[in-house]
Amino acid sequence: MNSLYNALHTRAALPLLLVALALLFGQTKLFLLSLREKRSRKQTVAAALHLMLGLLFFVVLLECYDIVYYPYPRITRHSVPLSGFFSSLPWWIYVFYEALSAAVLTLHLREYRRYRMTTVTPDAIRQSVDLLPEGICVSAPEGTALLVNLKMDALCCVLTGEHLLDAGRLWAWLEQNGEDQEGKRLARTPQGEAWLFERDELSVEGREYRRMSAVNVTGCYRITEELREKNARLQEIQRRMKEAVELSGEMFIKQEEASARSALHNELGQVLLMGRHYIEHPDSTDAAVVALMTKQMNDLLLGESKPLEPPAEDELRQAVRLAGGIGVTVALHGEAPQAGKARSLLAQAIRECAANTVKHAEGDRLCVEIECRPEGSADGAEPGELVITVTNNGKPPKGPIAESGGLLSLRRSVEAAGGRMTVESQPRFSLTITLTERR
Numbered sequence: 428m429n430s431l432y433n434a435l436h437t438r439a440a441l442p443l444l445l446v447a448l449a450l451l452f453g454q455t456k457l458f459l460l461s462l463r464e465k466r467s468r469k470q471t472v473a474a475a476l477h478l479m480l481g482l483l484f485f486v487v488l489l490e491c492y493d494i495v496y497y498p499y500p501r502i503t504r505h506s507v508p509l510s511g512f513f514s515s516l517p518w519w520i521y522v523f524y525e526a527l528s529a530a531v532l533t534l535h536l537r538e539y540r541r542y543r544m545t546t547v548t549p550d551a552i553r554q555s556v557d558l559l560p561e562g563i564c565v566s567a568p569e570g571t572a573l574l575v576n577l578k579m580d581a582l583c584c585v586l587t588g589e590h591l592l593d594a595g596r597l598w599a600w601l602e603q604n605g606e607d608q609e610g611k612r613l614a615r616t617p618q619g620e621a622w623l624f625e626r627d628e629l630s631v632e633g634r635e636y637r638r639m640s641a642v643n644v645t646g647c648y649r650i651t652e653e654l655r656e657k658n659a660r661l662q663e664i665q666r667r668m669k670e671a672v673e674l675s676g677e678m679f680i681k682q683e684e685a686s687a688r689s690a691l692h693n694e695l696g697q698v699l700l701m702g703r704h705y706i707e708h709p710d711s712t713d714a715a716v717v718a719l720m721t722k723q724m725n726d727l728l729l730g731e732s733k734p735l736e737p738p739a740e741d742e743l744r745q746a747v748r749l750a751g752g753i754g755v756t757v758a759l760h761g762e763a764p765q766a767g768k769a770r771s772l773l774a775q776a777i778r779e780c781a782a783n784t785v786k787h788a789e790g791d792r793l794c795v796e797i798e799c800r801p802e803g804s805a806d807g808a809e810p811g812e813l814v815i816t817v818t819n820n821g822k823p824p825k826g827p828i829a830e831s832g833g834l835l836s837l838r839r840s841v842e843a844a845g846g847r848m849t850v851e852s853q854p855r856f857s858l859t860i861t862l863t864e865r866r
Contacts (some may be wrong), residue, residue: 429519430514435492435514436690437804442490443525447484447525448485450528450529451485453532457536458477473812474535483621484525531782557725559576560578563639563641564576564597565637565638566594566638569595570593570596570637571594579641581740582616586601586604587600597639598612598626608623610625613644617646620645621649622642624640743773743774747777750781753781754791755784755792757781758792761795769813772837772840772862773797775837776860788820791821792819792820796816797814797815798816799812799813799814810861812863816859818855823852824853841860845862845863846861846862
């Protein structure tokens with residue numbers, strides 16, 4: 428009852444065979460791992476012997492199982508030598524061998540696992556290369572790819588639509604479609620990523636290879652693009668500033684010409700009006716002053732003398748005196764500005780309005796109202812404004828006044844000083860200048 432032959436007649440036969448088959452699979456796997464990892468020769472020989480014993484044990488069990496369940500003499504069969512001997516051995520020997528073989532296989536697998544955890548194996552190197560975020564490719568000099576990690580193969584598929592089999596073909600595509608970066612090539616994927624490819628020579632044990640690498644430079648590329656855009660904007664601003672400088676020079680020249688023409692117009696008008704007043708009222712006009720101013724104006728027009736230097740007399744007093752010289756009396760009401768641009772504009776307004784009073788309104792009196800609105804004024808105007816209102820006693824204009832010549836020059840001067848100027852024609856002529864000059 429203790430022999431293997433008797434044990435195979437029971438339900439223990441099938442588990443015994445299944446365990447032997449599982450052990451045979453494990454021993455085969457262990458032997459193949461030893462060959463692939465190229466470990467020590469002793470370990471490989473031990474794994475081979477263990478596999479041979481497991482195979483022999485499994486064959487013996489199958490032969491004994493065949494004797495038990497197929498004992499018919501009419502079927503031709505060839506028995507394994509010593510099969511009767513093996514079937515007569517106690518069954519516990521086989522159970523003990525299976526237990527012992529399972530223990531040895533478990534120890535070998537644990538030792539192999541420890542070896543994999545502590546030793547850099549070719550599989551570990553390959554897995555590490557595949558998991559790198561950068562692309563790596565090593566090829567033969569003619570271009571045949573020998574080592575390609577997953578990232579480089581994926582980049583090749585995205586860029587060219589093919590798997591990486593020929594590194595030379597990929598580099599030719601990069602030279603044709605990528606951007607040159609000092610020998611390196613920059614390529615952009617449809618997803619918007621930027622990759623920098625580099626190729627160099629690699630020598631290993633006297634053999635020459637070509638190595639290609641790809642690095643993700645999307646962040647740096649975006650910063651570079653932003654700098655390019657900013658540089659382009661700066662160049663555009665610089666170009667506009669240059670044009671503005673040139674234009675401002677032309678505007679300055681034109682402004683000086685306009686100022687000179689306006690000054691010449693005002694002086695010529697004053698001389699003509701003074702001459703007219705002398706003809707009409709010789710008793711109230713100084714003939715010597717009229718003659719001197721006429722001679723100076725003629726010399727200036729003929730180019731025989733330079734423009735006169737600004738007189739030392741105050742502008743406002745000079746304007747009032749010249750108005751009197753053409754027969755216009757100026758009445759000032761209020762406190763006139765003591766100095767600055769406001770006083771100069773007031774004098775310019777008196778000169779222009781006095782000339783227009785004689786030429787167009789046939790009047791002989793100007794009324795100038797000067798009002799300085801104090802801080803905190805509640806009449807709707809801005810506090811600190813200086814308001815100058817000029818009226819005359821002549822005939823009112825027949826219609827709206829078209830500003831030209833002296834009036835247009837006066838408006839430009841007022842607006843250049845930050846003020847406002849309004850001209851009214853009904854019910855009588857009125858010119859108002861508002862300046863935000865605080866006191």
